[in-house]
Amino acid sequence: KAGVTQTPRYLIKTRGQQVTLSCSPISGHRSVSWYQQTPGQGLQFLFEYFSETQRNKGNFPGRFSGRQFSNSRSEMNVSTLELGDSALYLCASSLGGRNQPQHFGDGTRLSIL
Amino acid sequence: SQQGEEDPQALSIQEGENATMNCSYKTSINNLQWYRQNSGRGLVHLILIRSNEREKHSGRLRVTLDTSKKSSSLLITASRAADTASYFCATDAAGGSYIPTFGRGTSLIVHP
Numbered sequence: 001k002a003g004v005t006q007t008p009r010y011l012i013k014t015r016g017q018q019v020t021l022s023c024s025p026i027s028g029h030r031s032v033s034w035y036q037q038t039p040g041q042g043l044q045f046l047f048e049y050f051s052e053t054q055r056n057k058g059n060f061p062g063r064f065s066g067r068q069f070s071n072s073r074s075e076m077n078v079s080t081l082e083l084g085d086s087a088l089y090l091c092a093s094s095l096g097g098r099n100q101p102q103h104f105g106d107g108t109r110l111s112i113l
Numbered sequence: 114s115q116q117g118e119e120d121p122q123a124l125s126i127q128e129g130e131n132a133t134m135n136c137s138y139k140t141s142i143n144n145l146q147w148y149r150q151n152s153g154r155g156l157v158h159l160i161l162i163r164s165n166e167r168e169k170h171s172g173r174l175r176v177t178l179d180t181s182k183k184s185s186s187l188l189i190t191a192s193r194a195a196d197t198a199s200y201f202c203a204t205d206a207a208g209g210s211y212i213p214t215f216g217r218g219t220s221l222i223v224h225p
Contacts, residue, residue, distance in 0.1 A: 104155030
């Protein structure tokens with residue numbers, strides 16, 4: 001069974017630009033969550049999508065948005081990039097629901113110049 | 114905000130020794146999970162322990178949960194150099210969404 005795939009693995013952008021990150025979950029998983037990981041703040045929850053609907057949302061500004069397609073693949077978009085958006089963005093998939101482990105991809109390393 | 118906090122922040126041991134990491138949390142939980150992250154990689158799920166369980170084992174891993182003290186521990190026995198990684202606890206708060214909240218992690222270095 002293929003794992004969670006995130007593309008691209010590395011990305012360099014400049015302030016003010018926008019970026020789209022992609023995540024393909026494990027086959028059969030309908031829940032996709034996004035996290036931002038930085039040395040200072042640790043792992044912060046962005047949002048979760050289940051069956052194409054945003055079901056949970058963290059405390060991030062509206063510049064961070066996402067969507068999920070009918071095949072459960074998900075994209076995350078960040079607009080008007082700031083230096084502080086430099087981070088490792090991780091996607092995790094699960095069956096969705098309590099007591100379900102999350103399966104993570106290897107992330108997209110985003111660097112803002 | 115972090116619900117779980119791991120202790121110690123960093124741990125350095127020799128191969129063959131046991132490694133113990135602790136996690137404390139603030140509110141009641143449905144379950145607590147432990148994950149491992151190797152440098153530059155995603156997190157890997159290790160163990161999930163439910164609030165009504167006290168201990169779980171998986172290979173060389175042993176997790177305990179003390180809900181009265183709001184704490185958990187992860188024991189890795191007979192550590193190997195390949196166990197070098199960061200270890201995170203994640204809690205699913207009772208009454209909240211099931212989205213786990215992660216701590217800042219314990220960085221474990223196992224010297225060969």
